Structure formats: C-alpha cells, structure tokens
Amino acid sequence: MTLLSILFGFIITAIILLIARYNPLQIYGVIVKGVFSKPKYIAYTIIKSTPLILTGVSIAFALKTGLLNIGAEGQFIVGTIVASMAGYFFNLPPVIHPIVVMVVAIIFGGLWGALIGALKAKFGIHEVISSIMLNWIALYAHNAVINIPAFFERTNKAHTIKDSASIVFLEGFKNSESGKEWLLDHPGIRDILKAPVNYGIIIAILVAILIWFILNKTTLGFRLRAVGYNKFAAEYGGINVKRNIVTSMFISGSVSGLAGALMILGVSKGITTLSAMEGYGLDGIGVALIAGNSPIACIFSGLFFGALKYGGSKIQARPIEAPKEIISIMIGTIIFFIAIPRIVKVLKRLTGRKGVTR
Amino acid sequence: MKNITKKFGHLTANDNINLTVYKGEVHALLGENGAGKSTLMNQLYGMIEPTSGEIYINGNKVNVNNPNVAIANGIGMVHQHFMLVEPFTVVENIILGSEITKYGVLDMKKAKEEIVELSEKYSLYVNPDDKIEDITVGMQQRVEILKALYRGADILILDEPTSVLTPQEIKELVIIIDNLTKEGKSVIIITHKLKEIKQVADNCTIIRRGKRIDTVKVDEVTEEELAAKMVGREVTFKVPKEDRETSDTVLSIDNITVKNNRGLVAVDGLSLEVKRGEIVGIAGVDGNGQSELVEAITGLRKIEKGHVKINGKDITNMTPRKIIDNKVSTIPENRQKVGLVLDFSIYENMILENYHKEPFSKKGILQKDKIIDNAKNLIKQFDIRPTDETVLAKSLSGGNQQKVIIAREIMNNPDLLIATQPTRGLDVGAIEYVHKELVKQRDRNKAVLLVSLELDEVMNVSDRIAVIYEGKIKYVVDAKEATEAKLGLEMAGGKK
C-alpha cells in the first residue's frame, strides 16, 4: 500500500513538473545521482537521515500508543539545548562524554514529552494544543539560553561542545597532521570524511530496533498498545490509562530528544539562534506515516526522506535550476495517498462501477 | 413492499420479501437479531435501496431512494438507537431538516408553538427547551415519535421501541400506539419481544434469515408458536438448573453511595449480598444506577460512602487491577467498547488482564508460545469460531466476541463473576450458551451477579432477584416466588 502511494507520488509530481515545463526524468535523475553517485553524497544522505529516522520512530511509537506527538519538534529542540550545554560544561573523557550527553538529552526530551502526557492525563488538555505551545516555548528557551553569559560565545552563538563529546567518525585522525597526509594519498576516503560522518546512524538504527522490541515483545509495549487501541478496554482490564499516557509520551519525547543530541554531537557541535523551527518534528510525522507507523520501517523511510531532501537540494543548481520545493510537493502527495484507506479497493470500486447495472 | 431483495456483497439480507400494511393497522415484524427486519425497514425509509423489488405507497409505486422521499410520502421512523443530537434541545431536534425560517433565520417561537400543539394532540408530553442529554430515555423516545409526526407521517416504523422502557412506560406506549391508529395512522413495530406483539399488534410477519416465513393474525397464535416460527425449532425459555445450597458470602455491599458522570447521586445507600453457589439477578430499568453500581464494585468509579467487601476483605475504592487480583471478574455491558480491544488478535485479548503475570511474561518480556497455547486451549474449550487465534477480534461475530470475553473471565477462576447485559445483541443459540455458562459457574460453588435490562433473562437465570430503583435496592425475592407484575411494579418505584 505504501509503495503504491509512493508510486503515485512520483507520478503526480512528474505531472506537475511537466506542467511547469521541467523534465521529470531529468530531475529524478539528478536526485538519484545526487544521492548515489559519490560516496561523499551517500555519506551526506546518511547524515541528513539520522535525525529524521529518530523523530520518525518517536512519532511512530506515539501513534501506535494512540497519541499524536506534534511536540516532537519541541522535544528535539530541548535535546539540542541540553546536549550543547552538557557537551560544553561537562568535563569527561571521550566515549563517556557523548554517552552522558545522550542520556541527559533522553531524560530531558522525555520529560518535555511527558509534560504533554501529564497535561492530557491530569487536566484533559488535548495533546495537539499543548504540543504546539511547548514547541514554541522550547524555541524561545533555545534562543534565550544562548544569551546566558556563561554559555555565550558571540552574537547568536553559544560555545561549541568539547572535543571529547564529539561522535564524529575518526575526527581526531582526520584533523591531525599525520592524518591529513595519509588522506592526501587516499582521495576516495578523504572525500567521504569531508562530511561529518558520525556514529549517529548506528545509534539511530539501534534505537529503532529497541523501540520495536519494546512495543511488540514486552509487557510495557503490550499495555501501551492496548491503551492506544482502546483505552476503555485497557482500563477495564486493570491497566492504568493515565499513567501509561505519560509513559508513552516520555518514551516518544526521549527519542526525539536523542535525535537533537545526535545532531549536536555529530554535526553542528553547538547551537545558534533559530529564527524559526527547523522542521525535524514535522518531517518526522511524514517519516512515520510513510513507514506505516512501524519503527523498523522508519529506518528505511527516514533514509528515503533524507535522500529526497539531500538529492532534492541539488536540482536547484545549474543547468536545471528547478525549485527544491518540488520535494515537499512529492512528499505531500505521497502522504495524501497514504491517508486514503484501501487505495486498491477504492480504485476498483471507482473503475468497476461503470460495469455494474442496477 | 413487493419482492424486496437486498444484498450486501454475497450476503443476502432480505430475500424476496413481501409485506402489506393497511391503514390503521399495527403490524409487527418479528425475527431474531440479524434476521433482516431492520434492513427491510431501512429500505422503506430510504436509508438504503433495494437490490430488487418495488415499494407501493397508497397504491402508487414510489422509488424511495433517500429519507426525504420517504418523509414526503408519509413514512416516519424511530430507530432503535435514537437519532438525536445530544447537545441540541427538543425543539431543535424535531425541526432539524424541516426548519421554519424567516429568510434563513430560525423562527424558534413558531416552532415551539407547533410542537406544543402536536404534543398535546397525541398526549406525547415533552418540555421543548430541554436538552436531549438531560432528559430520560422514555422522553427521548417521545421526541423521536414527535419528530415523525411533525413531518406528517402516516406510517410510523418503530424499531425495538420497548428495549429501554419500564413495564409502566411500555403500557404508556401501548396507549400512544392506540391513539395513533385511532387517528388513522399505521404502525409497523420491529421487535423480538413476543409479549409486546401480543399486547399491541394486529398482525405479525415473521422473518428468519432474510426470508419471510409467515404472516399471522396475532390473536390466533400463542407466544410459543411465534417463537418457534422465529427460530425454526422448539424453544424453551427456562434455563435448566438444579437447586443448590448457598454457602459463604462472597460479595457484601454495605450502604454505598456512588455518583454518576454529572455529579448526581446514582447509587444511594445500596446494600446487597451474594453468596457462593447462587446467581443474584438485578432487575431494573436502564438509568437507575446499575451501570454505576457495577463500575463501583470493579473500581472504575469512586465510592463516596459505604464499603464493598469480597470474601470479607474490604476492596472499597481499590484500583481495578487489585480488584481483579481479589478474584472478581466482569463480563462488561458493552463488549466492543470495553470488553475487547478490537484491533488485537484473539490471543492478545485473552491475556488482556494477565499479560504481566507468569507464565505469559517473564521480567517484562512476553512469552509468546505460552500465550498462544493458552489461547488455543480456550478456543477449544469454549468453542470459539473461527479457531485461528491470530484472527483480530473485530472480525468475530457478536456471539464469538462474547465467548472470548467469557472464556477470559471464567479462566481467571473468580469467586465473584459479574455479568452485565451478557446477552445483548446475541442470537438465541448464543444466549442459551451464555446462560449455561453462568449456571456452570454457580454450580462450581462461585458467586454470580447478573445485571440485565431484560426482565425475562433475570427471571429465568437467577436464584434470587433484587430490584434496583433510583439507586436503592428495596425488594429482594426468591426467583421461584417472583411474579412479573410485582417485579414490574417495583422497577417503576413500588406502590403508588
């Protein structure tokens, strides 16, 4: 079903491109080349996909437990805030430092999410509205934190994290003198390492698998799913619905928080003032939906999304100079078709109707 | 209605049915659940269209393809589940779709006048400004009837009208129907209640499995004959059971007070005891506190005052989980909303209450093979169809869904089994099955509390009967000595 939706997405986008007088095959070609033709490109695609996989998993998990976590964006931002602070202020040896940072981000991202759950459980506040509110609060907090004197480096920028916290692959090596010399002789690898290749992708994949395991193989997952599918039956069966809503949101929030931390540790190394939300949360919803809410499928869906975004940015270059927003249109179309249940049945009914007489 | 056939895919709901109704007649449509009665009437009212066949009204062929056509031809329908907008007032509900307006603005004053006039003409008393969510079920039904009359209905279809009424209110309905026919209206009443047919109808058409079996003059047949035609075989109403000695008290409810969703007192100083080896049935009209009582015992609703004890242990206001652990199991009143997770499979539903215990899980990890074994066993023991444990609960028939719930609850080996409306929506075969299981439980020297809106069921299954009225139990009687007249009187409040 999802594949059919993706197919339709490509076809309709191609039609739109044709109307706008672009060549769809050419454009798709550029995207594919832009992703696969050089190892460096593949590296960038993977880097771009990592946070998307995680926000996707976060939202997929929440959906499976009956909650719409629009607050993933805020939880991501909270993750970046605490990660950059823990990365800068703490003094820890390598390997330990990033792990500690991740744990901190998981906890705080989880709390930010649990807050939404608690507001719903205790006060009956709809999770959509509290999510939106908390997203904005997180955004402003993010910008406010940068101006804290101890943290402030220069205008609109906070201190970068310490080297010990980085999770970039072979960072020390590739920046050292001997390293640079060796790389001159190995241009292929040098090319790849130009990108901030980091361990984040491995962590993302592991987390996706962990979340899948929790959801399907543990008692915790069983009761969270029961609450998600039918909270009345769950309550009657002895499950504490309110507590489980908070637990669900905590887990979901922690994954998004981790996504933010990985971004800091592996790519941006610090936070700068944001003028608007970056959209990882919203994109995460897209990833989750295309993955059919399955955590494992989010890995592939996240990579798909990342590839589209990265490859899509290349179509703006000469000679084609097409707007990269066509990617948003494509994604929107795919999601639109995913929204329609039983596409195949619907199609059959619409085309079959003509043959039936009353 | 001539040669009406209605198919949904391969399912034939109505098979070549003929029905004739005369002016001023009360015609009953009798059949079991799922026989096809509602489907037939929905076609008359234009909610769905026949696959083949014709409808003639007053001699003219009419193509009833939507309710507006039906209404224009004088047909009105009161559905089993009321079609009322809860936050709207009585007036708003009655005029919806046929509003009186001045340039599009509602003329509520005029509407109210017309409705008051109409309600007095037919003795259907209602307060126009009440919101539907605030009035009783009996009053809601009157609003539904007024809705049809407001549109000039000459033929009124009533779908299972008495399932929510007290014996007293049923008497009132009989008078209302009588008034209507005196004014020349025709009434088609869909029901599976034989008593009502005898009370009210002139003729009766029996439908079984989509086919018309027979049309009879009600005066010329007995209830047993009607029942036999309805199910196609001999039917006994009584549940076979032997006498039993009762022993220790299992459930002891002591003067409890419970509030309903609106904060009003629903259970008002209620006391009751249920012992091992007996089935106590609570009879009463919907809305007298039964639902709140059961929720209070099972921990889903707060007990404001008083105590509930199980086997001597005070379980007042414990969490549902702890109460289940104290050997109380419940068959809930709404199996799809509360009893099952429809999107879970049979085997998952089987462990809904015990997933966290061994052997179904160890240290938080589910042990799938044990879970599947358990499900397979129960499916066999309780004859659940289909036998595939991976089938989702939503694909099961009502009867089989109920079996899953019963299997699960009985396997918990409770000392107290509470059964709320356990046979709602089930066919005769499934009803027999459920009643047998309840008796078996009692024969195992356990306690059973039966709460049901069907007086017949309570009378046939229970050993002792308690009547609940306005949150109190004032009348308890041995089933052998109970009479329907006395019970009906108590259900309506006792001596007037």
Add this chain to the structure above:
Amino acid sequence: MNSIGFILGTTLMYSTPLIYTSLGGVISERSGVFNIGLEGMMTMGAFIGATVGYYSGIWWLGLICAGIGAGLLALLHAVASVTLGADQVVSGIAINFLGPGLSLFLCRKFFDGKFMTKSIPLENKIPKLFKGVFPEYSFLDNIFDQEITVYLAFLFAIIMWFILYKTKVGLRVRAVGDHPEAADTLGISVHKTRYICVILSGVLSGFGGASMSLAVASNFFPTLISGQGFIALAAMIFGNWKPQGALGACLVFGGAQALVVFLGGKNIPIPIDVLSMIPYVLTIVILMGFIGKSVPPAADGEPYIKE
C-alpha cells in the same frame, strides 16, 4: 495612554490573520472534519495573495484569489476526508507539506527563481479604513487606523456566530458534526454539508494568509507564516470550537505578540525570548483551569460512511 493604544492597535494587526484561519478551523470541525492543514492553506493563501496583488495591483483581487486558491487546496482535503473516508489527520498533514511546497515552487516560477515575492508598493496594499480621521499617533488613531481586513475579520466572526447558532444552515452544520446519522435520517446530505464547510475553511485560511502578506508584510517569503496556522488551530481548541471563543483566543495570542513588540522597544531586564514565551505558558495555565470543559463536536474526525 498612547502606549496602550499602540498595544491594542498592534494586537488587532497581529490577530487578524489568526482570526480568519481560526474561523476556518471552526467551520470545518463543526461539521465533523478535523483540519490540521490550516497551516498549509494559510501559506497558500499568503503566496497567492502576494503574487496576484503584485501583478495586478488590485488588493481585493489578491484577497479573492487567495481564498479561491486555498479553497482548492481544501477541496483536496475534502475529497480525501469526506468521500474517500481517509484518515483526516494524515490528510491534513499532507496539506501542510503541499501548501508551502506548492507556494514556494510557484514562487520561484513567477519570480525568477527567488524564494520571495516582490514587494507590493504601499498604495496597492490593503487600504486602511479611518486613515487620517484621527490625529496621528493618538490613542484612537493607533487603535482604529487599521486595514479593512481587520474590520472584516471581526465581521466574519460575528456572521459565523450568527449563522451557526441562529439559522437553519448552522443548525444543520452542527447536527452533521455532532450526530451525522441523525442528520442523514432527516434527509440532510452529510457529505454535501461537509464539503462546503471544508472548502470554506480553506477560503477563510486563504484570507488569513493573504491578510498577512498584503497588510502586515508587503510580500510573501518562506518564514512569513511559519507556525501561525498551528497557533490558529490552538486558538480554535482554546476557544472551544466556537467562533466567539476562537476570536477571543486569537486576540490573546495577537496581544501577546504585540506586547513583545512593545516591550522590545523599551529597556526591560527580561530577555525578549522569555517575554515571547509568555502567551504560550499562559495558554497552558488557563487550559489547566478548564478541566474537562473543552469539548469538540462529537463526530469530529470520524468519516461518515453509509452501508
């Protein structure tokens, strides 16, 4: 005194786009269709309004076209949600990708690959009512010297309230949103009603977006809307799915934004980012006091499928 006038006036300016969009949300959900796609429709409207406004120089043409364009986007949502019985949340999210995507795509097409439209000269923007009537910068001038769209927003809110609660059309819409089966048994077309309401919600969101790009700003650029549609959604929930409630909630949010602008010009020790948080924190606090009172229409979000 003038400061208060300034704050009130700025409040009206910022609230107006929210009011239109929020009213759009109300009408859609009142008929029983979730509309999370307000953001996407608003963006579409902002873009179309700015583009048509620039090329034609006629502001009301820009407004109308914005409404039509966003309405067409809403039509997609309607087809999916009403006829095809789609998951309304997912469909709304699709709109949130399609709206900005299409807007920026077309923007680059019409404006030489740039991602913002060209500025509209002052005389072609939405005119202000009461300009010059009051002495400049006086209290009354600050409040009343507003674009026509501001006044229209209040008018629309009043009209919607009237229609929903006093007319036959409104009664039917509310019935369809609360108990579609009941409406169906009385011959009311649930599908037709919902289609109209969803398309209307798009038109209104389009007006909201256009009132942003043709009045508050003078062009369209990617971060112009950025979240305003979601705030309008929150305002609708906050206002308990009633037009008058949504209006009030939008004023609260707009007022908070105005307050931030005002205080930003003064020297206050509180950092501006902390000030900006206040409206959102306030909303949550207020909602905590309304325990259980926030009730959407009963059939909101459930597709109505016969047979």
